[in-house]
Amino acid sequence: MKKETEKCIDRHVRITDMAKAEQIDRIMKLLDFKSFNEFFNEFLRVSLSDFYNKMCGGNVELPKDSAEEMKELAHENNEDAAFYGLLVRLLKEIVLNVTINKSMLSSLFNAKELEYNGYAVPGKKFLQGAFSDTPEYLESYETRGLKNMRR
Numbered sequence: 001m002k003k004e005t006e007k008c009i010d011r012h013v014r015i016t017d018m019a020k021a022e023q024i025d026r027i028m029k030l031l032d033f034k035s036f037n038e039f040f041n042e043f044l045r046v047s048l049s050d051f052y053n054k055m056c057g058g059n060v061e062l063p064k065d066s067a068e069e070m071k072e073l074a075h076e077n078n079e080d081a082a083f084y085g086l087l088v089r090l091l092k093e094i095v096l097n098v099t100i101n102k103s104m105l106s107s108l109f110n111a112k113e114l115e116y117n118g119y120a121v122p123g124k125k126f127l128q129g130a131f132s133d134t135p136e137y138l139e140s141y142e143t144r145g146l147k148n149m150r151r
Contacts (some may be wrong), residue, residue: 013040103132110135 015021024039033039073103110131125131134142 100136103129106134107131 028039107129112127114121
């Protein structure tokens, strides 16, 4: 039974599987949907093209109202921009921490090398980071690893 109004169609749904009905109720409560209508329209927006593609075999996008599509894209782009901005900030923080750790570990390694070879480690130069260079035998290993990552 269809009853058309200005911009929508009124349809009634009968859910015969009680487990599915209970699952819908849990989702509606969890995601704070105010009505079944609100839930069902969101469900259709998220799932309809996947359902169509599975049933019809193929990868077909159903046509969307262009204003609705632009609104969705704008919302998704804002969420994506925020997500990727945070991701980039966290990755930069990780790189900074790794660089600091590498410098400190190299300093300790180079100071220990001086001690093992019978030299005194000048405390002031150690504190100034004068021994923070990557040990020679690791430089080529690091360079090869960076080249492999870029491929």
